[in-house]
Amino acid sequence: MRVSRFFMPVLRETPAEAQIVSHRYMLRAGLVRQQAAGIYSWLPLGHRVLRKIEQIVREEQDRAGAIELLMPTLQAADLWRESGRYDAYGKEMLRIKDRHERDLLYGPTNEEMITEIFRSAVRSYKDMPRILYHIQWKFRDEIRPRFGVMRGREFLMKDAYSFDLDAAGARHSYNKMFVAYLRTFARMGLKAVPMKADSGPIGGDLSHEFIVLADTGESQVYCHKDLVDMAVPENVNFDGDLEPYIKERTSLYAATDEKHDAEAFAKIPADKQLTARGIEVGHIFYFGTQYSKPMNAKVTAQNGEDVLVEMGSYGIGVSRLMGAIIEASHDDAGIIWPESVAPYRVGLISLKMDDPKTRQVCEDLYQKLGAAGVEVLYDDTDERAGAKFSTFDLIGLPWQIIVGPRGLTNNQVEIKNRKTGERQNLAPEAALDLFTRRT
RNA sequence: CGGGGCGUAGCGCAGCCUGGUAGCGCAUCUGGUUUGGGACCAGAGGGUCGCAAGUUCGAAUCUUGCCGCCCCGACCA
Numbered sequence: 001m002r003v004s005r006f007f008m009p010v011l012r013e014t015p016a017e018a019q020i021v022s023h024r025y026m027l028r029a030g031l032v033r034q035q036a037a038g039i040y041s042w043l044p045l046g047h048r049v050l051r052k053i054e055q056i057v058r059e060e061q062d063r064a065g066a067i068e069l070l071m072p073t074l075q076a077a078d079l080w081r082e083s084g085r086y087d088a089y090g091k092e093m094l095r096i097k098d099r100h101e102r103d104l105l106y107g108p109t110n111e112e113m114i115t116e117i118f119r120s121a122v123r124s125y126k127d128m129p130r131i132l133y134h135i136q137w138k139f140r141d142e143i144r145p146r147f148g149v150m151r152g153r154e155f156l157m158k159d160a161y162s163f164d165l166d167a168a169g170a171r172h173s174y175n176k177m178f179v180a181y182l183r184t185f186a187r188m189g190l191k192a193v194p195m196k197a198d199s200g201p202i203g204g205d206l207s208h209e210f211i212v213l214a215d216t217g218e219s220q221v222y223c224h225k226d227l228v229d230m231a232v233p234e235n236v237n238f239d240g241d242l243e244p245y246i247k248e249r250t251s252l253y254a255a256t257d258e259k260h261d262a263e264a265f266a267k268i269p270a271d272k273q274l275t276a277r278g279i280e281v282g283h284i285f286y287f288g289t290q291y292s293k294p295m296n297a298k299v300t301a302q303n304g305e306d307v308l309v310e311m312g313s314y315g316i317g318v319s320r321l322m323g324a325i326i327e328a329s330h331d332d333a334g335i336i337w338p339e340s341v342a343p344y345r346v347g348l349i350s351l352k353m354d355d356p357k358t359r360q361v362c363e364d365l366y367q368k369l370g371a372a373g374v375e376v377l378y379d380d381t382d383e384r385a386g387a388k389f390s391t392f393d394l395i396g397l398p399w400q401i402i403v404g405p406r407g408l409t410n411n412q413v414e415i416k417n418r419k420t421g422e423r424q425n426l427a428p429e430a431a432l433d434l435f436t437r438r439t
Numbered sequence: 440c441g442g443g444g445c446g447u448a449g450c451g452c453a454g455c456c457u458g459g460u461a462g463c464g465c466a467u468c469u470g471g472u473u474u475g476g477g478a479c480c481a482g483a484g485g486g487u488c489g490c491a492a493g494u495u496c497g498a499a500u501c502u503u504g505c506c507g508c509c510c511c512g513a514c515c516a
Contacts, residue, residue, distance in 0.1 A: 011466095037507085159516085315516050386478085387476085387477045388476090393476090
């Protein structure tokens with residue numbers, strides 16, 4: 001993409017409403033625009049990041065055996081009356097009437113709907129177990145939205161739901177999601193620690209929150225240091241025994257403020273005690289028959305008896321993750337995107353568009369990088385060098401290729417790593433090779 | 440919802456206390472000089488001063504009501 005034809009409204013100054021760093025940079029780098037309290041438009045750069053996060057979530061869900069579908073944002077109130085939650089949910093739920101005065105709601109979550117879909121389609125144990133998920137916009141009318149996209153009212157969420165014949169099966173489904181989450185967050189460059197959690201209004205008795213450690217996190221967390229850098233499970237057989245992966249983590253102390261047990265924490269060796277701030281990016285629940293019972297979701301088991309299905313639900317805050325990633329990865333100049341979610345991998349910066357040699361080398365690099373499938377954002381504008389450097393540091397692409405007449409007198413372009421700040425001078429062909437051979 | 444604050448040009452702000460018909464920086468446009476870390480000179484455009492009512496000869500400024508946004512708290516992916 002050429003900057004001269006792109007839509008990337010960067011702000012030199014910070015809008016007054018943005019307090020925390022991720023919010024400030026998201027506005028300044030032109031990732032989002034606020035439309036109302038807690039409701040955002042996703043501008044092209046932000047949209048690309050959102051799609052990349054979403055895709056990582058999708059791939060890891062699929063790998064764990066979950067199946068994607070898509071449910072609507074609007075739901076009929078009757079469905080929620082069946083579970084009893086229409087009245088229980090309170091003002092957080094946005095309630096709407098259609099032209100016929102029928103009660104609708106903008107879904108804050110989808111347990112009822114997925115239970116309805118499942119019960120109407122599945123009769124036999126032979127179609128079990130299943131994990132179904134979708135990635136869809138939700139709305140929760142928070143009393144006070146804040147921190148930009150980190151606590152919006154409208155947000156993109158992956159929510160998965162598991163259906164099993166018995167508690168042991170449900171436990172295995174829970175474990176699948178547990179492991180999938182470890183992999184998902186690690187791929188985004190995040191260190192997410194599973195912590196014991198309250199099951200909250202959704203209910204249930206087995207629940208973990210996945211917390212990203214970041215200084216600006218909204219909640220206080222306590223955990224064993226070894227959890228932070230624990231290796232992510234590779235080559236997992238999701239149909240095999242997953243308990244060892246779970247035990248490895250749950251045997252070490254980790255809790256959010258609400259569940260914190262100071263005595264247990266004190267038993268950790270002092271040099272392993274970690275008190276930090278955290279951002280919740282995922283939450284998994286096992287809740288048994290809490291919805292299948294009132295909604296009468298049953299299947300016939302092998303012995304011919306009808307049994308209520310055992311369920312769990314598993315959320316990831318997809319749009320929130322963008323904020324969390326920035327909180328965890330930035331410096332004074334701007335965002336530092338991990339390569340896996342960066343809107344473009346490479347920024348190609350022409351320092352002097354009216355220098356024929358510079359232009360020719362840039363155009364050639366741009367064309368060849370593109371042909372090789374490297375995502376490149378090419379600044380072909382007449383801006384001054386300093387302005388371009390600042391902009392590219394702000395938007396945080398992992399790599400910059402800086403091309404100017406000074407370097408080209410020695411047939412050199414400069415490669416800058418945004419994260420480390422390391423620079424190296426290479427011939428244009430060598431720079432091209434550096435990015436194309438690794439893809 | 441309780442407490443605090445803010446709404447004046449695209450962004451950041453001043454002006455309000457003490458009413459007299461709107462200003463600064465950045466950004467934008469034109470011309471020129473510049474050009475490897477947010478240039479300089481000259482000129483130009485751009486504002487229902489959040490909305491409404493009231494007070495007044497006159498309201499960005501005073502009064503009342505409403506709306507929106509931000510921060511702290513209780514709540515949440």
